[in-house]
Amino acid sequence: MQSAINKKQRTTNIELFNLKKMTEEIIIAGFGGQGVLSMGKILAYSGIMQNKEVSWMPSYGPEMRGGTANVTVIISDERISSPILTSYDTAIILNQQSMDKFEKSVKVGGCLIYDGNGITRHPERKDINIYRIDANDEAAKQGILKVFNMMVLGGYLKVKPIISSEFVRKGLEKSLPARHHDMIPENEKAVEIGKKIIKQIHAAN
Amino acid sequence: MKELRLMKGNEAIAEAAIRAGADGYFGYPITPQSEVLEYLMAQKPHERTGMVVLQAESEVAAINMVYGGASCGKKVMTSSSSPGISLKMEGISYMAGAELPGLIVNVTRGGPGLGTIQPSQSDYFQATKGGGHGDYRLIVLAPASVQETYDFVKLSFDLAFKYRNPVMILTDGIIGQMMEKVELGDQIPRSTREEIIKACPWATTGKTPDRQRSVITSLDLDSNKQEKHVLKLGAKYDKMEQDEVRFEKINCDDAEYIFVAFGSSARICQKSIEIGRAKGIKVGLIRPITLFPFPKKPIAEIANKVKGILTVEMNLGQMIEDVRLAVNGKVKVEHYGRTGGIIPTPEEVLIALEQKIIGG
Amino acid sequence: MTREEIIKKENIVYRKTPLFTDKPLSYCPGCGHGTVHRLILETIEEMGITSQTIGVAPVGCAVLAYEFMDIDMMQAAHGRAPALATAVKRLNPDQFVFTYQGDGDLAAIGTCETIHACNRGENFTMIFINNGIYGMTGGQMAPTTLPGMKSSTSPYGRDVKMMGNPLKITELIAQLPGTYFVTRQAVHTPAAVRKCKKAIRKAFENQKLDKGISFVEVVSNCNSGWKMTPVQANKWMEENMFPFYPLGDIKVPKE
Numbered sequence: 001m002q003s004a005i006n007k008k009q010r011t012t013n014i015e016l017f018n019l020k021k022m023t024e025e026i027i028i029a030g031f032g033g034q035g036v037l038s039m040g041k042i043l044a045y046s047g048i049m050q051n052k053e054v055s056w057m058p059s060y061g062p063e064m065r066g067g068t069a070n071v072t073v074i075i076s077d078e079r080i081s082s083p084i085l086t087s088y089d090t091a092i093i094l095n096q097q098s099m100d101k102f103e104k105s106v107k108v109g110g111c112l113i114y115d116g117n118g119i120t121r122h123p124e125r126k127d128i129n130i131y132r133i134d135a136n137d138e139a140a141k142q143g144i145l146k147v148f149n150m151m152v153l154g155g156y157l158k159v160k161p162i163i164s165s166e167f168v169r170k171g172l173e174k175s176l177p178a179r180h181h182d183m184i185p186e187n188e189k190a191v192e193i194g195k196k197i198i199k200q201i202h203a204a205n
Numbered sequence: 206m207k208e209l210r211l212m213k214g215n216e217a218i219a220e221a222a223i224r225a226g227a228d229g230y231f232g233y234p235i236t237p238q239s240e241v242l243e244y245l246m247a248q249k250p251h252e253r254t255g256m257v258v259l260q261a262e263s264e265v266a267a268i269n270m271v272y273g274g275a276s277c278g279k280k281v282m283t284s285s286s287s288p289g290i291s292l293k294m295e296g297i298s299y300m301a302g303a304e305l306p307g308l309i310v311n312v313t314r315g316g317p318g319l320g321t322i323q324p325s326q327s328d329y330f331q332a333t334k335g336g337g338h339g340d341y342r343l344i345v346l347a348p349a350s351v352q353e354t355y356d357f358v359k360l361s362f363d364l365a366f367k368y369r370n371p372v373m374i375l376t377d378g379i380i381g382q383m384m385e386k387v388e389l390g391d392q393i394p395r396s397t398r399e400e401i402i403k404a405c406p407w408a409t410t411g412k413t414p415d416r417q418r419s420v421i422t423s424l425d426l427d428s429n430k431q432e433k434h435v436l437k438l439g440a441k442y443d444k445m446e447q448d449e450v451r452f453e454k455i456n457c458d459d460a461e462y463i464f465v466a467f468g469s470s471a472r473i474c475q476k477s478i479e480i481g482r483a484k485g486i487k488v489g490l491i492r493p494i495t496l497f498p499f500p501k502k503p504i505a506e507i508a509n510k511v512k513g514i515l516t517v518e519m520n521l522g523q524m525i526e527d528v529r530l531a532v533n534g535k536v537k538v539e540h541y542g543r544t545g546g547i548i549p550t551p552e553e554v555l556i557a558l559e560q561k562i563i564g565g
Numbered sequence: 566m567t568r569e570e571i572i573k574k575e576n577i578v579y580r581k582t583p584l585f586t587d588k589p590l591s592y593c594p595g596c597g598h599g600t601v602h603r604l605i606l607e608t609i610e611e612m613g614i615t616s617q618t619i620g621v622a623p624v625g626c627a628v629l630a631y632e633f634m635d636i637d638m639m640q641a642a643h644g645r646a647p648a649l650a651t652a653v654k655r656l657n658p659d660q661f662v663f664t665y666q667g668d669g670d671l672a673a674i675g676t677c678e679t680i681h682a683c684n685r686g687e688n689f690t691m692i693f694i695n696n697g698i699y700g701m702t703g704g705q706m707a708p709t710t711l712p713g714m715k716s717s718t719s720p721y722g723r724d725v726k727m728m729g730n731p732l733k734i735t736e737l738i739a740q741l742p743g744t745y746f747v748t749r750q751a752v753h754t755p756a757a758v759r760k761c762k763k764a765i766r767k768a769f770e771n772q773k774l775d776k777g778i779s780f781v782e783v784v785s786n787c788n789s790g791w792k793m794t795p796v797q798a799n800k801w802m803e804e805n806m807f808p809f810y811p812l813g814d815i816k817v818p819k820e
Binding site: 228229231257259261262263265266267269270271272273274276277279281295296299303409410411412413414418419420421422423424 | 615616617618619621622628629631632634635636637638639640641642645648649650651652653655656657660677678681
């Protein structure tokens, strides 16, 4: 006897999209309070809206309280295997500790996106694609620090356009409580800014 | 179109309880499962369905509230994590003895003692071998995704009432804390008093002149009667073994090696299979969904066809005893696990397979 | 006069309460449990609430209360009756729910459940039999054993320095905002029985008001555990128990 649920999970999307099967394994890491978990949540929710399989696995426990926070997000056309990984297609890195921890975890040929704010040791690997997005500075300049994380998300989606804008909007609607829906345009604007300000600084050898 | 949501395993338990038409939830905060009670309280289930949700003074009180509610034929549940489940064991044993339906969710963390709040599967023995005192079994369901966690709540209630036996969902901090896509079911209405009286003639619903009084007890001081009662329980457990075994096979058809893993370990093994197969290692997975009744037969069958079996559990090796019993010496069975809240990586699981089974 | 001539309704001076089952009581002769059982069953009968009543039996001498009471009952783990009753009443707010517990059950192992059910203001009736000893297990010291009182685990008398003080749990729970009616009664004389019956009736009637716990302590004897005859035990109770556990209402609702 097989689990009906899992059969269902496995076949989702194949008829609908019939595209090349995609799996994107992402780690988002930074300080607690930078919106790491919520960025991951909006990305995952947007994935659901676009009919993908998703998983969102945070680090939890005492380390969440004031220290570093990270979340593994997987978006796939197929049933997702392990929600916890040791190597990633993309690492989105928002502080130095996370750079030290996760730079080495990017798959060869994968992608590292980082915000330069507070970074003292920049990424050194040559076998991965490296992008820099100074979203913190930009958000501060524009007085929209609250949606700094959405700027980073925008940058990511520029590099890896796995979710279309339409579904990001739906993901926002689903993730944000109704009382914050008036902030959706500001979030969307931040995504667009992020797409503009991200810069590639190294292409994988 | 069905309603889709991104939910944590813990939230899925709570939402599933409301939608399954549960009458009551009684709990006590403990990491990593506190979101169950938090989510329920935020949902105002008393307004949505009339469901009673109460934060008890202790785990002990919570399970005994479940005992009280179940005695009345109500669909009631509790949830906790390992140290709290130990406290509930008294009540669970009483429920099994008194043949009460009910759902207990264990979002397992590392132990023994206060242990760690990080995930673990070290409560396998406790869940599947009784846990409390006396000769009894729980039906134990081990979900491996948030969707299954959601679906198993209703399934658990159905099985609990079918057998008049407590059912446990044994999950862990990974599945409890992780968010995945969940397809929600429709709201099932709570049972009316008339429906309960009809479906549960044994329940204490208030003695009416047309029937004998209902008594819920696990006590019989007459040893002959008590033995008869225990044998009846035994026959019930045999029936479960016959009818309720659930498992999943992944990549088993051409497999030379097999992982046996449940819950989140099974998810990790699926990744190990992806990596292993890319390297040319023909490995598959048997994932027990019911830990009791345990899928002995499919494991015994596959033991005739493969070169070795590795159980992967986040413990020192508990389920391996059941796997070895099923395999009965036909093929090598080894264990790989991490403890203390460490989650094994897919890569290290594969290395363990190579070292302990393929090369061993 | 024939037997048939005597058995007439107008000649009845005493009868078995109909809500008693036919099972003979297992309590020792002279014990107060049987009398309190009877008062509860009479109350249920007189209020006409048999089909609406659910009782919770304890662990202790009254563990088999459900064998004697012809009503729907459940048997709780030691000390947990108030937790069971909490769920039973919340899930069945139209039912009358009562717990029946001894001193070890209610005031030692179940103190937590007792205090929290009382403090939450659950809307059921608690009957508490206090005889200062563990009867069922053979006369060990209870949380309510008096200073100097002998038991099998305080064979030279309760030394409060070594064994701690007796617990006046009834006075304690009377302080809690969730209790509505708290009283201490006895059943050793016909007058006391009549008073106790009134208190139990009130404690059941109060459930209609949804105002919180109604709590009736019955100070009782345990002639077996105290190693006395029933008459001696009652006398000893009057002389020793009542001064420490004075009878009367402790918390009465303002009408």
